[in-house]
Amino acid sequence: MDVLFQKTCHPAGCFSAAANWTAGRRGAKRAPMPGFLRRHATLLILSAVALIAATLVWAAQGPAAVNAALDKAWPLLLMVLPAMLAGLLLAGSLKQLIPPGALAQWMGAESGWRGLLVAALAGMATPGGPMATFPIVLVLARAGADRGAVVCYIVSWALNGLQRILVWEVPLLGADFALLRLLCGLPLGVLAGMIARRVPIAWTPPESPLAAPRR
Amino acid sequence: MTGGQVLLGVAALGVFLLAIGRGGVPAGRRALRDTGESIARVLPVMLVAIPMAAFLSQLIPPQLAAAWLGPESGMTGVLVASAVGGFIPGGPFVSFPLVLTFIKAGAGAPQMVALITAWAILGIHRVLTWELPVLGPRFVAIRLISGAALPVLAGAAAQVLLPWFPHALPVVGR
Known part of the structure; x- marks a missing residue:
């Protein structure tokens, strides 16, 4: 994590630093052990849960049920794979076309609902998992985006992120369901941002807990 | 394809x-x-x-999903899904295959919309791993208060929009 904010920098520069950090593996070699664990936590936890669940299925329903489950998993994997590859290529190419640094100035406290709209669009366009998004969010907040915009950005990314919809939701659940869900989710980011601006809890962006230089 | x-x-x-x-x-x-x-x-x-x-x-016994989250469960099912969704751990690689198995077992579309929305907005796993350490507890409180009611809203909206999406449950129809 410490490589992320090595230098206190221009917002736009910070953006590319955050983007590079997620895309590139340059920091991985220097990352301390907890960083390694966190990076692979998903895989480790999933493997553990899969093993436990398989054991339970074996114990409760016998080895035939384990095979039955695997028989169901295989075609699903083959179905998802081509869509996933296409979705990732789409995300990787979009990233070259849209410079994320251009957005911070539009999302200040005085930006009104227009700032929320920009935040919602930016959130939807942000590809990748939480390890990419939350560092970007912190950069946004410290670059002047207000809490409404930040909340709107997070909710829009989590709920309506285009990459997730294209890579996971459409292949697995079908285009009709994905469209229905997207329609229901579209207004919620802006709504959450409007509510967040009225929640009476004081908050200022943390002075970069990630920035403390270790060297 | x-x-x-x-x-x-x-x-x-x-x-x-x-x-x-x-x-x-x-x-x-x-x-x-x-x-x-x-x-x-x-x-x-x-x-x-x-x-x-x-x-x-x-x-998971399929009847359970069908009984609690089926198309006939209505707004009760939406409420149940909104409450349960936040506790589904992990990323889209966990939630969407799970939702698919729920749908195959007979869950309804509005209930699944609420479930996905709750998982996306309130997912406890992501909050604890990323949001809390990066943005702090006060921010987490603000965001969770802002988002608490949204899954129910999304489920209700899906209930209203469902007649226009007759093919929203792909697996059952196939």
Whole structure:
């Protein structure tokens, strides 16, 4: 994590630093052990849960049920794979076309609902998992985006992120369901941002807990 | 291959060519490198997650999902889904295969919309791992208060919109 904010920098520069950090593996070699664990936590936890669940299925329903489950998993994997590859290529190419640094100035406290709209669009366009998004969010907040915009950005990314919809939701659940869900989710980011601006809890962006230089 | 997948493939190639047209060969190379890195990150997770979801769904009695989250469960089902969704751990590689197994077991579309919305907005796993350490407890409080009612809203909206989406439950119809 410490490589992320090595230098206190221009917002736009910070953006590319955050983007590079997620895309590139340059920091991985220097990352301390907890960083390694966190990076692979998903895989480790999933493997553990899969093993436990398989054991339970074996114990409760016998080895035939384990095979039955695997028989169901295989075609699903083959179905998802081509869509996933296409979705990732789409995300990787979009990233070259849209410079994320251009957005911070539009999302200040005085930006009104227009700032929320920009935040919602930016959130939807942000590809990748939480390890990419939350560092970007912190950069946004410290670059002047207000809490409404930040909340709107997070909710829009989590709920309506285009990459997730294209890579996971459409292949697995079908285009009709994905469209229905997207329609229901579209207004919620802006709504959450409007509510967040009225929640009476004081908050200022943390002075970069990630920035403390270790060297 | 479904129509949606073909469309996605065409869109991906189109944007890829656009990136090359705009930024030249280096941009294309960067796009491919980003894509390769994403694949290296996502593929192993998916190879584990999909069998995991299959095992989990083998353990969940389908009647349970149908009874609590079926199309007839109405707003009660939406409320249940909104409450349960926040506790589904992990990323889309867990939630969407799980939702698929729920749908196969007879869950309703509005209930699944509420479930996905609750997982996305309130997912406790993501809050604890990322939001809390990066943005702090006060921010988490603000955001959770702002988002608490949204899954129910989304489920209600889906209930209203459902007549326009007769094919929203793909697996059952096939």
